[in-house]
Amino acid sequence: MSKIYGEADNRVKALDDVSFSIKQGEFVLIVGSSGSGKSTLLNMIGLLDHPTNGKIAIDGIDTTTLNDDKISSFRNKKLGFIFQFSNLLTDLSVLENVLLPLQIAGNNTSEKDAIDLLRAVGLEDQIHKRANKISGGQAQRVAIARGLINKPSIVLADEPTGNLDSVTSGTIVQLMKSMAKKLNQTFIIVTHDREHFGDVDRVITIKDGKAFEGDQPSQMEIIAK
């Protein structure tokens, strides 16, 4: 799978023939220096953008063949997003923001699940605050709870611990790992904080748009192919 931005003189090959497969339940880190293509890869797996060449298969479905409606419903049902600049709706409370994905997916709203998650990210005393009255780090933790509330089978996170102190980062990492185990969720996490994550199933390094595991070019198939 490749992704090229722009044309002619402005052409940037952000992903260059990246190919790997991730199994259900794997906890995977994507690391690499700034500008290497990590966010581009996450956007492709999250079906937020299309690859220029190749395909992304999820659960055996080649997502490049799906129309926009199908992509939206696929995204709502299967994927959870924790993106650093994923804005919260500022007119809503912290709790309402976390409940939103349940309502969009038409799932039964479970306030208890939302409150449990907010407690797990250390925000139980902020749940009725409006989202514009909390700090950046707290907003990041709300975004984490919001990304997990639907119990998505695949969670995509871009720098989920980026705004957080190391104690809170540790709590968040433990929460994500325990959810991954309990619900057999796949986590694909872009991070600059490799050390905060401790033991993980796999680490994929992106270098100049190419994917490596260990020192070897990644040779596995599917998900991004």
Ligand SMILES: Nc1ncnc2c1ncn2[C@@H]1O[C@H](COP(=O)(O)OP(=O)(O)OP(=O)(O)O)[C@@H](O)[C@H]1O
């Ligand atoms: N929308 C875009 N249009 C043009 N070029 C882009 C676009 N998005 C990313 N790029 C370019 O693609 C390359 C990969 O960018 P990407 O954001 O995926 O890197 P990254 O590894 O996530 O970086 P960082 O760690 O700084 O977030 C960079 O050269 C970047 O400038």
